[in-house]
Amino acid sequence: MTSSRRRIAGDRWTLRARPAFLYVMYGLLLWSVPLGLIGGVRPDVAAEIIRAMRAYFNALPEPLYALFGTGYLGYTAARAWGKAKGVER
Numbered sequence: 001m002t003s004s005r006r007r008i009a010g011d012r013w014t015l016r017a018r019p020a021f022l023y024v025m026y027g028l029l030l031w032s033v034p035l036g037l038i039g040g041v042r043p044d045v046a047a048e049i050i051r052a053m054r055a056y057f058n059a060l061p062e063p064l065y066a067l068f069g070t071g072y073l074g075y076t077a078a079r080a081w082g083k084a085k086g087v088e089r
Helices: 004-007 012-030 032-041 041-059 062-085
Strands: none
Touching: 012 032, 032 041
């Protein structure tokens, strides 16, 4: 393994990138539990929370979603190619 590959493979930011993304996804999924409980007790409050979250996500520009999707799919394809070539574990 070349020194540049070793340096990239040992990069702490690179090692944390995928787990950080998954933690965000887990957080969003887990948020549905307290929101469901709030909705059972105070449907009006839950509706306002949902309205605010929808407004936030709709305010994010479309190119940002495209950039994220392209980066994530590119990373996935590069990782699969690296594993198929035997370069990565």
